[in-house]
Amino acid sequence: MKRGIADHIIKWAAIAVAAFCLLPMVAVLIAAITGNTETLSHLADTVLLRYTLTTLTLLVTVCIGAAIIGTGAAWLVTMTQFRGRGILEVMLALPFAFPAYVMGYAYTDFLDHAGPVQTLLRDLFEWGPRDYWFPEIRSTGGAAMMFILVLYPYVYLLARTAFLRESVSANNAARSLGAGPWSAFFRISIPIARPAIAGGVLLAAMETIADYGTVSYFGIQTFATGIYTSWFSLGDRAGASQLALALLIFALFLAILEQVQRGSAQSHNAGRQDVRPNRAQLRGAKAVGAWLFCALPVLLGFVLPLVLLFEMSFESEQVLFSDRYLGFIKNSLILASTAAAVTVSLAIVLASFRRFQPGRLANAAANISRIGYAVPGGVIAVGLLVPFAALDNRIDDFFEATFGIDTGLLFTGSIAVLVMAYMVRFVSAALFTYEGGLSTMHRNVDDATRTLGFGSVSILGRIHLPVLRTSVFTAFLLVFVDVMKELPATLIMRPFNFDTLAVQAFRLASDERLEGAAVPSLIIVAIGLIPVILLCKRIAQRR
Template sequence: MAPKWYSSWSLSSWTVAAILILPLIFLINESLVPDKEVFEHLLNTVLTDYVINTVVLILAVVVISLLIGVPLAYLLANFSFPGAKFFNWGLLLPLAMPSYLMAYIYTDWLEYAGPVQRMLRTAFSWQSKSDYYFFDIRSLAGAAVVLSFVLFPYVFLIVKTAFKEQSISFLQAGKMLGKTPWQVFSKISLPLARPALAIAASLVAMETLADFAAVKYFAVNTLTTAVYDTWLGYGSLTAAAKISVIMLLMIFLFISLERISRRKQRTFSASSSTEIQTVKLQGKKAWFAFSASFIVLFFAFILPVIYLANMAWKYREQAINSDFFSYGFNSLTLAISVSFICLMLGLVIVVFKRFHQGMLASLPLKISSSGYAMPGTVLAIAVLLPLTFIDHGLNDFLIAQGKAPIGLILTGTLFAISFAYVIRFVAVAIGALESSYERISPSIDNASIMLGNNRLITLIKVHLPLIKRGGLTAMLLVFIESMKELPAALLLRPFNYETLATYVFQYVSDEQLELASMAAISIVLAGLIPIILLNRTMESK
């Protein structure tokens, strides 16, 4: 018979999973409610265009991200050249740049009144826009380019790992058969990396589908903005829930494709015995490799950071104000509390999986991690539904008892936004903790038990000291994600409550980023921390 503490841990694990999946259940239930007015109106007018825009945007971002990420991944996986060690992790830096900041920066540069077009008009004596053609940054194509700059590092990281794990014997065989380097890449390396390509593409697709800020800034109507506009514009949670379920079905498709690709990837990896060795480039080839890597990093990260840093310094007196400190404090306290809660809940889930044996051992973990796949706008609606139900039910009960209602104690407070953050980011904590537990051999558990320690003592005296780095990493990653989160904060924040992300986005929307430039550069600098951690993890392997 299992110890009582272990039974309590099992009950706690399933309870956590049930609470975290509750908003999704309410969302699906709400989507089944008939709505003949708003949803049918949207279906008959603009919803088809929203779906088409979403699909086109996803395809465009995936293609551009692959075109940028795959060549760089192959280059850095197979060759060494001046700066290669830096570019191996430096090309991940664009992940720290929020998409709405990139959208604002490139719009400011490339629009008609921006410095690029002004310089061209001066150089070629053009008088008006009709004298020449220039790429319209405020368009679906512009949104695709901006999002690709932010998301291509996912492709770079995943595909580079796949290239590095390929057997050198395959590449040597291609060279012995007289194949050119291009033929070796296109006929051998690329097909072997196909599962990784599918995984990277599906991840980019999901991130594109979830993006709200950039497409909103560019006025590109997608399903994400449709959820936002339907909820706030038409006041219909039911119609917004129906659109949200459509998005979830698309995400389910991407996840399914990714899992299929993972199964195929194991088959390819089984034949790999010796990892490839990098070839040192010299002369023109080395400079070409350096230039290609630097140009991408320059436009995707270095130039935007220089722009923000210069703006923050130039407008420091206006940007460093009471709002910056107040909203920074809000973001800080919210992120710290959410990271601690996620760590505790993640520990409950992971420890249960560690000790529990059976077919259902990993089910609470999978259920609890499902919220990370939900876009922020969808998550906001999903969270609002059960909390509204509880608030109204509690107030109705108090009124029936002849007592005064207590108001919206869940939906009108920080509880709603905190709950949404926990649902979305607990998967990050679970992943970090699970990774730490995978490094602990089961024999250590057996040795501890043979020495007379029960599972609780084993957890406290053996596991916790061994996973403390993973726990710290989990809290730090959740902290940074919470600092950057925008859609859920924008939709669920209490009245007169702002975070740094919502504060910056409002100024971006008003074309006045300079007034929030210090907050913007703070968000970017905070986003660098998990990238540095990721680089250290990769180097330690």
């Protein structure tokens, strides 16, 4: 294949991927503008203000909580020395394996009125139902706590990297001049690592507004639940699109902020990366306090919910190896593996376009494709169902009028469209991972290979992919796990009678069968642990 033809194929394939990623956003915009506003007017008069306030309350609470825990824990394990620091440094990433809605199922069973905690309190103090007050787990505060426990690793991992790579030399210099550890933390470490911390907080914020399972189960009215209610309960696609557009605008605003912070984070370099931190030795009460600060997120965000899920699963009537459950597992694996393969392949196309034909068009294609990560799954689902439903209707009308054949729904509710929704949502993660590996290969390698007569496709197949197989596998694994945990788009777009582990867990929890929901939840967590374990190994190697 000639070089020019290969480059054109890569170029137009990358443009097609970017255009498809943009399709849901454009469809939501058109549907919101052209649709009637009756539902939106009704929502504005009743619950729209509540949606807004609840969503903003969740965001602010989660951002503050994730920032405090993630930044504090990252600094303690990086810049101080106390007993257990090495183990906690690795284990602080483990809550990443839990979806927030699974965490919610575990804690609801544990803390609800009929749960073991309140039952023990009533038995010990002989209290009646009205004799005491206990925080309600199914509340905005309870949902915020679930999000904080599973999302603080975003801030922790980015802040820890920033402390190690950027603030070590400056922190050591400040300590040598007589500054104490806390003075160095607030005056040196935090200002230098601020862009990385802000980037982690914004990622946590985007995950919060994208969630549907947790807020729906807790009975909290947010924009995510409003979209689902408008689409299914009220049957108003225009109203759902209008709510989706409002959420999309806010998500894009967060995405722009994250891009700005990422660019700022790349501009700091306070010293050599191989400088070891001059850790302050903590003893006595300070050491105990540091240990508790780092251990509590691990205990509450991983150990306790894992134990609770195991205990709940033993009390359930769900048979893991029954034909029904094997079907759920099979469906989940098919969707996750197919979506991961498609997403990673298209991410490689996008990255290759930027590599072989750098310029504004290549950068624009990559940046447009990254937008999907900031868009909630429910918004993407609405944005794809609207045009594909219209296409199905056009095809059906044509065949009905021409041949008298009723084609029904060819695309809407199909696995193919659901896989493309996953691609739009997660191609950014695959692209970021693959480009991270690609950046380690100097462009001189490509130039030298071209002098031997190789074209872009040959370089990709014979040089890039063999050398970057670890990055490709990591990207595949990340997308695979994300799809296994994804709920909003799956609930809205899945084919009829095609349920996944996430859908089964959500359905059982919605029916208050929490013991049964523990079984599919445990499988999801077990699969989610795979990339987290790999990440923990990398942390241990770099320590």
